[in-house]
Amino acid sequence: MAGHCIIHGRLLIDPYEPPPLGWLAIEEGVIAEVGLGEPPEPPHFRGHEREAVICPGFIDAHIHVPQIDAVGRGGFPLLTWLEEVIFPAEARWSSPQWAAQQVDSFHRRLLHEGTLGYAGYLTSHQHGLGILTENLRRWPLRSIAGQVLMDRAAPPSLLDQPIGPMRQSADVRFTPSANPRFAVSCSNRCLALASELAHGQWPIQTHLAESSEECSVVGEQFPSDSHYTAVYDRHGLLTPCTLLAHCIHLSDEEWQLIADRHSVVVHCPAANTFLESGVFDIGAAQRHGVRIALGSDVAAGPDVAMPRVARSMIETAKFRRMTLDRTAPIPTPADAWWQITTGNAEALGWGDAGRLSIGAAADVLLLELPFDIDEHLVSRLIYTWDPEWITGRFVGGHPISPEDLRKPGYTT
Numbered sequence: 001m002a003g004h005c006i007i008h009g010r011l012l013i014d015p016y017e018p019p020p021l022g023w024l025a026i027e028e029g030v031i032a033e034v035g036l037g038e039p040p041e042p043p044h045f046r047g048h049e050r051e052a053v054i055c056p057g058f059i060d061a062h063i064h065v066p067q068i069d070a071v072g073r074g075g076f077p078l079l080t081w082l083e084e085v086i087f088p089a090e091a092r093w094s095s096p097q098w099a100a101q102q103v104d105s106f107h108r109r110l111l112h113e114g115t116l117g118y119a120g121y122l123t124s125h126q127h128g129l130g131i132l133t134e135n136l137r138r139w140p141l142r143s144i145a146g147q148v149l150m151d152r153a154a155p156p157s158l159l160d161q162p163i164g165p166m167r168q169s170a171d172v173r174f175t176p177s178a179n180p181r182f183a184v185s186c187s188n189r190c191l192a193l194a195s196e197l198a199h200g201q202w203p204i205q206t207h208l209a210e211s212s213e214e215c216s217v218v219g220e221q222f223p224s225d226s227h228y229t230a231v232y233d234r235h236g237l238l239t240p241c242t243l244l245a246h247c248i249h250l251s252d253e254e255w256q257l258i259a260d261r262h263s264v265v266v267h268c269p270a271a272n273t274f275l276e277s278g279v280f281d282i283g284a285a286q287r288h289g290v291r292i293a294l295g296s297d298v299a300a301g302p303d304v305a306m307p308r309v310a311r312s313m314i315e316t317a318k319f320r321r322m323t324l325d326r327t328a329p330i331p332t333p334a335d336a337w338w339q340i341t342t343g344n345a346e347a348l349g350w351g352d353a354g355r356l357s358i359g360a361a362a363d364v365l366l367l368e369l370p371f372d373i374d375e376h377l378v379s380r381l382i383y384t385w386d387p388e389w390i391t392g393r394f395v396g397g398h399p400i401s402p403e404d405l406r407k408p409g410y411t412t
Contacts, residue, residue, distance in 0.1 A: 057116025062295025271300035366392030
């Protein structure tokens, strides 16, 4: 377990307010005390040239673990991109050794960029979950992840794989999820299996209405359902613990159904631009009272860094207002920062994450910035983000140094 330490600097507790000078005391993996001014004892970690900024670690609500090295391979629409780029990348996970190297590389990349929690997808291979949870003992990030479920519209080697057990590990901060890839690659039988696996106990992750072509295919495959969202609802897959990625091409009826089921829509702005899938409508989500989270969607999303994903969310909203809807709401930088910390934590059901408060998990970043702290701090963090500003990472109270991240990786 993590021991005792004190961190001193500017506490970015509320992105809507200037960060006051203060300190955190970490005890056994949680924030035990928060104070303003000078700490009661000499700090273990303090900024040097300028007053360091202390902030919660970032949280990514939608990412694909096996796609970490497939970024930038584009030029295709969604369904073609899956066939040409992603399915070959995921097929390599048939080798447990390759999978272990990829998982270790994935966790190092997230840590480097300050992402200390995530909701993710593995491949359809049964051994993926065991490899992931083993690596989380080395890098104790908080995670929700699941074996991808699919039984059609993919290479035979990725279909109908044995299903691993769904259980929570006692010694890592991991929650399993049921992950039907999307309705295109899932029959009624496969979707029913996903619902059975979740059993009202585990989170559900899937994709919904990312591209217009995808929606057309689903309409042909499930002609008796009134719309795409109804396919998932019929199988009991819309729950308060369901994460629905993308949701670009939805009718008002579908938005209302998602709201009625209290499911979460995960906006993936950079990925939507990369694959030219469409422009997300934040205003529709707000009008229907739908909870929103934000995800990188690596590898369709080209960037692991959540501050850059937050910037993409703002830019997408601005583009929508300029071209499609003059009344479209635009998140402020403070809105976007709240989303990649507290907002995403709440959407994932992590009430003790994404914040600097007593009792919260000590998933904390220490930033030393090349500019003075003023009223534009959060905006400058989002628009000029550089991971080299991170001089301290605390994951569940454990300090992780840059030297640790450069050491040889995990192997089986």
